[in-house]
Amino acid sequence: MGQVVMYSSVSVDGFIADENDEPGPLFDWLTSGDVPLDDSGFLKVSQASHDYIRPYWDEIGVTIAGRHVFDLTDGWEGTPPSGIEHVVVVTHRPPPEGWDSSAPFHFVDGVEAAVAKAQELAGDRWVEVASGDVGGQVLAAGLVDEVRMDVVPVVLGSGKRYFGSVDAQHLLEDPDAVIQGDRVLHLRYRVRR
Amino acid sequence: MGQVVMYSSVSVDGFIADENDEPGPLFDWLTSGDVPLDDSGFLKVSQASHDYIRPYWDEIGVTIAGRHVFDLTDGWEGTPPSGIEHVVVVTHRPPPEGWDSSAPFHFVDGVEAAVAKAQELAGDRWVEVASGDVGGQVLAAGLVDEVRMDVVPVVLGSGKRYFGSVDAQHLLEDPDAVIQGDRVLHLRYRVRR
Numbered sequence: 348m349g350q351v352v353m354y355s356s357v358s359v360d361g362f363i364a365d366e367n368d369e370p371g372p373l374f375d376w377l378t379s380g381d382v383p384l385d386d387s388g389f390l391k392v393s394q395a396s397h398d399y400i401r402p403y404w405d406e407i408g409v410t411i412a413g414r415h416v417f418d419l420t421d422g423w424e425g426t427p428p429s430g431i432e433h434v435v436v437v438t439h440r441p442p443p444e445g446w447d448s449s450a451p452f453h454f455v456d457g458v459e460a461a462v463a464k465a466q467e468l469a470g471d472r473w474v475e476v477a478s479g480d481v482g483g484q485v486l487a488a489g490l491v492d493e494v495r496m497d498v499v500p501v502v503l504g505s506g507k508r509y510f511g512s513v514d515a516q517h518l519l520e521d522p523d524a525v526i527q528g529d530r531v532l533h534l535r536y537r538v539r540r
Numbered sequence: 541m542g543q544v545v546m547y548s549s550v551s552v553d554g555f556i557a558d559e560n561d562e563p564g565p566l567f568d569w570l571t572s573g574d575v576p577l578d579d580s581g582f583l584k585v586s587q588a589s590h591d592y593i594r595p596y597w598d599e600i601g602v603t604i605a606g607r608h609v610f611d612l613t614d615g616w617e618g619t620p621p622s623g624i625e626h627v628v629v630v631t632h633r634p635p636p637e638g639w640d641s642s643a644p645f646h647f648v649d650g651v652e653a654a655v656a657k658a659q660e661l662a663g664d665r666w667v668e669v670a671s672g673d674v675g676g677q678v679l680a681a682g683l684v685d686e687v688r689m690d691v692v693p694v695v696l697g698s699g700k701r702y703f704g705s706v707d708a709q710h711l712l713e714d715p716d717a718v719i720q721g722d723r724v725l726h727l728r729y730r731v732r733r
Contacts, residue, residue, distance in 0.1 A: 359689065359712065359729070360703050361554035371709055486695070496552065500712035500729055502679070502703055510553050510695055516564055519552065519693035522725060525718060532715060534725070536552070536693055 348466050349408065350492040353485065355478035355509060356531070357496050362506035363478055368419060373499050376531035385429050396528035403495070404430055408472025409465040411458075413481035414438035425450040433468045437461045437481050458484045483511025491538050494519060498532045542601065542662050543685040544655060546678065548671035548702060549724070550689050555699035556671055561612060566692050569724035578622050589721035596688070597623055601665025602658040604651075606674035607631035618643040626661045630654045630674050651677045676704025684731050687712060691725040 355363045356373040364370050377384070380392035384400060392400065410431050417423075417436045425447050427434045433451045442454055453468070455461045462485060465474040476482045476491065485491050496509065517538065524535035548556045549566040557563050570577070573585035577593060585593065603624050610616075610629045618640050620627045626644045635647055646661070648654045655678060658667040669675045669684065678684050689702065710731065717728035 359554070359687075359727075360701065360706075361552070372711070494552075500714055502706060502710040502712065504703065504707040504709065508553065510697065513553075513695060514697040516697060517695040518565070519695065521693055521720065521723060525720060525725065527714065527718060530714060532718065532727070534552075 349406070349469050349471055349473040351462060351466070351474045351476060351485065351490055352403075352407075352493045352495055353476045353478055353482045353491045354495040355482075355497070356499055357478070357509045358499055358501050358503040358506075360502050360504065361509050362503040363509050365503060365506040368507065371503060372501050372530075376497070376499065376528055380529060387429065393529040395526055396531060396533065399524065399526045399528075399533050406473040407431060407475045408469035409433045409435060409474050411435045411437065411461050411465050411474060411476045411481060411485070413477065413479065414440065415480070416477060417452075418443075422446065422450075422452065425452070427451055431475075432472075433465070435461045435465045435468070437484075458488055459490070461485075462488075462490045478509045478511070479507055480511035482509075483513040486510065486517060486538070487513050487515065494536045494538060496534045496536075498534060499530060500532075541659050542599070542664050542666040544659070544667045544669060544678065544683055545596075545600075545686045545688055546669045546671055546675045546684045547688040548675075548690070549692055550671070550702045551692055551694050551696040551699075553695050553697065554702050555696040556702050558696060558699040561700065564696060565694050565723075569690070569692065569721055573722060580622065586722040588719055589724060589726065592717065592719045592721075592726050599666040600624060600668045601662035602626045602628060602667050604628045604630065604654050604658050604667060604669045604674060604678070606670065606672065607633065608673070609670055610645075611636075615639065615643075615645065618645070620644055624668075625665075626658070628654045628658045628661070630677075651681055652683070654678075655681075655683045671702045671704070672700055673704035675702075676706040679703065679710060679731070680706050680708065687729045687731060689727045689729075691727060692723060693725075
């Protein structure tokens with residue numbers, strides 16, 4: 348089975364957005380470089396970030412997201428983000444009215460069931476868990492293999508936390524990747540078992 | 541004048557201790573290595589950490605601390621930490637009863653006054669501001685030149701925050717030092733002006 352990776356851009360004080368879900372400068376590094384990251388023409392990063400991010404994105408088959416992000420993005424209008432085959436949404440509520448049930452989105456109640464469903468759909472490819480409340484729950488359940496933090500040099504002071512509402516200690520291994528981009532420092536940690 | 545540096549060990553989610561001021565594994569890297577950091581016989585780190593930390597410690601002449609840390613340590617029993625000449629304590633209250641007024645401790649009301657006093661005492665040497673509430677206030681006042689975070693690979697989930705109660709955005713420069721020790725990643729950021 349592919350591994351489960353928790354991932355996001357994050358401020359040096361551990362926030363992934365402000366209280367209103369605004370990312371501030373957290374995504375600036377994704378659009379301010381010279382090297383295209385995909386065919387969108389929008390995402391352009393430094394060479395170092397490209398060489399780190401691109402192979403990772405190619406590994407991801409399925410993303411697990413919370414209902415909050417699903418609603419914020421209007422369910423990505425039924426089309427998963429570039430390169431992703433399926434999105435598993437952790438939610439207690441049914442899909443929105445008029446939702447196209449043939450879209451590759453799967454609505455699952457609870458994080459354990461979400462990870463199981465995502466791994467089944469992903470096969471040998473990797474499962475990405477969005478950081479924040481859902482990611483924190485997956486970590487607390489012992490189901491995250493790897494934590495990737497793209498650390499942006501800004502103090503946000505308050506907002507939505509990378510690890511959500513995790514409130515217990517979890518040890519990680521020393522980072523096995525430490526890569527400087529432009530306005531981002533890519534850190535990759537295995538979760539200690 | 542010497543620069544003002546904010547410094548501490550910190551978890552990957554931005555905490556410098558738990559709610560009861562217990563550091564958990566945040567200081568393990570300071571005692572688990574092979575290379576002595578001072579004459580205490582207690583502090584031993586990796587060679588990489590030694591080569592980064594030792595010259596920095598040699599620069600610091602004065603430390604600014606909050607009253608909470610002062611009380612927690614019983615005022616360091618009147619003797620500043622190794623290598624420090626003076627401690628400036630930010631407090632609205634007088635020193636504890638029986639305090640030796642000849643000890644090199646200075647009780648100052650407010651962070652601007654504390655930084656001014658510390659720089660006067662430090663001369664060309666550097667001023668260190670403990671992270672947490674006082675450090676966050678000094679950062680918010682625009683008086684921090686450099687932020688040093690010794691990032692330990694652990695998620696704490698809750699506790700005392702590195703940047704205290706800062707609640708506005710502050711941009712940093714890209715890190716000008718990124719050094720891997722053993723159970724610590726040393727990051728050094730200039731504050732963007």
